[in-house]
Amino acid sequence: MTGRLTIALDAMGGDHAPGAVLRGANLALRRHPNVNYLVYGRSEDVEPLLRKLKRLRRAVEFVHTDEVVGSDVKPSVALRTGRKSSMRLAIEAVKGNLAKAVVSSGNTGALMAMAKLALRTLPGVDRPAIASFFPTQRGESVMLDLGANVICDSDNLVQFSVMGTAFARSVLGLPAPSFGLLNVGTEEMKGNEALQEAAAILRTTNLAGQFHGFVEGDDIAKGTVDVVVTDGFTGNVALKTAEGTVKLYTEFLRATFRHSLLASLGYLLAKPAMRKLRARVDPRRYNGAVFLGLNGIAVKSHGGSDALGFAHAIGLAVDLARHGFIETMREDFVSLAAARDGTAPRVAAS
Known part of the structure; x- marks a missing residue:
């Protein structure tokens, strides 16, 4: 546009x-x-x-x-x-x-x-989801749902995967973003019934992305995948935990540099690097959650x-x-419906 x-x-x-x-x-x-x-x-x-x-x-x-x-x-x-x-x-x-x-x-x-x-x-969306993006060791990643849907079934998680990959393609410019389901372990047998069923569907339904499988909590900050998909309860807890951790370490740094005169001098030497760090994790850079779907x-x-x-x-x-995010998402849901109905061949992600 x-x-x-x-x-x-x-x-x-x-x-x-x-x-x-x-x-x-x-x-x-x-x-x-x-x-x-x-x-x-x-x-x-x-x-x-x-x-x-x-x-x-x-x-x-x-x-x-x-x-x-x-x-x-x-x-x-x-x-x-x-x-x-x-x-x-x-x-x-x-x-x-x-x-x-x-x-x-x-x-x-x-x-x-x-x-x-x-x-x-x-069409094809049962419930909207809240998504935003986060800084990671590899750059930035998308996570959803962040609180709109406390309880989700397998179809919701599959739909969130479509929404999240479309978001990553539009905002992060990734032609084929990797995505994974947040779980208590990466092994295929881990997780509840909804996660197991969603993973089975995603393994056989080719979306415009690369399904990584299951990811764990520490994979969020690692940037293991470009899109982390989960229910709203878990996603909101993860979001608030991350925000709280950033505030905690900020206070730790302030207390450390104020501890002594020598520490304060150390801060003066490290100030340019600290300024870069502050800009990198500034939550204002990542402000804006989108109601997907x-x-x-x-x-x-x-x-x-x-x-x-x-x-x-x-x-x-x-x-x-x-x-053209809305048009992209609409096309992806049409492709998902066709693939699940068996009315169209699987098309490789571009």
Whole structure:
């Protein structure tokens, strides 16, 4: 996809809205100057900021709404009462083809419920999944599901594999990404019935990728595979564990360098290297989780994200739209259905 692209923004979602949203959009224009924004929010909060961000103002079409979905609102309540909210209107812009993607830092449950209702799922998808990418020893990898589906059967895991490989091809530029099922061991006899059945299907169904088999928890950071597939319960635990570990080691490093004068001098010598390390593991670089399986692009930015993090979430949405992610995923599900029905020959991944 070339030319100008329109992204819908929920200006009122997140802990630091609308400031982080608008400043993030302004930062994103540096990398994506051919992007326009449809911004939804309260005029009294948004307009003063837009007047200060003159470059952004030229790229924005602003739509006022008084309604906002709170961070603690239940999804069912948001569906009933938030039809004119900034979140819902931004999603509806994608449904109406006014925008190619929606980005919000708002309530995750409400965003998923609204997006699923408005955009629907693609043919062949039973449940949407949440995916994001992580730094590894080999570069970056994709992981899903990160919390949308606590209990999954074998068909869900197979569908997640299709979604994840399509995501990796679009975002990471991998023509045939490797993927594996997260398990308690790599041996073929390990795992519950759903994992065993999913592995059996994936071994005989050729997707646009390379099925590695089972992977373990330590394989996530190693980058053993490009796409790690698991249920939402395990994926969310793994995600929060990784985030907690990064914070733990950050505090350990700070305490170590503050321990003595000699350690502080050591920090001064190591400062350039530490700056590179900080940039490599900065969670803002990996901000932006995607609701995969929907008939439209919906990106969830972290609720506490600052402007830089939100800019990266916008960048993710732009990359997915530019690379025809929805069309790619739709084609992959058609191929999966044909292969499982035995109506089409297996085609080697390209």
